[in-house]
Amino acid sequence: MSLPDDAVVLVIGDVAGHDIEAAAAMGQLRSVVRAFAADLHDPGEVLSRVDRIVDSMRIGRVASLTYSILTPIDGGGDWELRYSRAGHLPGLLISDGEVRQLDGAGGRLVGFGATTRQSATERLRPGDVLVLYTDGLVERRDRPAAAPGPGCTDRGARSGRGPRCGDGRGTPRSRTRRIPRG
Numbered sequence: 001m002s003l004p005d006d007a008v009v010l011v012i013g014d015v016a017g018h019d020i021e022a023a024a025a026m027g028q029l030r031s032v033v034r035a036f037a038a039d040l041h042d043p044g045e046v047l048s049r050v051d052r053i054v055d056s057m058r059i060g061r062v063a064s065l066t067y068s069i070l071t072p073i074d075g076g077g078d079w080e081l082r083y084s085r086a087g088h089l090p091g092l093l094i095s096d097g098e099v100r101q102l103d104g105a106g107g108r109l110v111g112f113g114a115t116t117r118q119s120a121t122e123r124l125r126p127g128d129v130l131v132l133y134t135d136g137l138v139e140r141r142d143r144p145a146a147a148p149g150p151g152c153t154d155r156g157a158r159s160g161r162g163p164r165c166g167d168g169r170g171t172p173r174s175r176t177r178r179i180p181r182g
Helices: 020-037 043-057 150-159
Strands: 008-015 063-072 079-086 091-095 098-102 120-124 129-131
Touching: 008 020, 020 043, 020 063, 043 063, 043 079, 091 120
Parallel strands: none
Antiparallel strands: 008 063, 063 079, 079 120, 091 098, 091 129
16 A cells, blocks of 8 residues: 555554454455555554554454554655555564564554554565565464564575475565665
């Protein structure tokens, strides 16, 4: 979703379950997030408002969500990333061959009552790779879900040839595109 001033909203979320109720809950969450995104420009405030509305809607599913805004910084092609997480897995930032988890501004899952959420900020430079993912990338049906291991977030992400993550669909880097240069 695009905002004024060439800002771009990135949202990734996951609702527990794989049935029609989970799909309906995700649709409701999507509508609530879009409604607030048009008027609010702080990710923490957006998720705080989402919490209040979802609490009153009594959606019967647990959901995680990361709400991010990318805003171009004048000159040089850098971008500011502001984000807030509601129980969602941390994003990854691959910059200069190093992989870092974006684990700031975390909080509990969506729908567990109204709360004040925080926002975190990162600077993205041309050539950086931002990876946002759901547990579908790292979980396997034959074992419990876990956060991606070092082979996935470090060596594999840097080289694009490292150990496969979770379901065998590739490393995070092989499923992303670089931040545009210039």
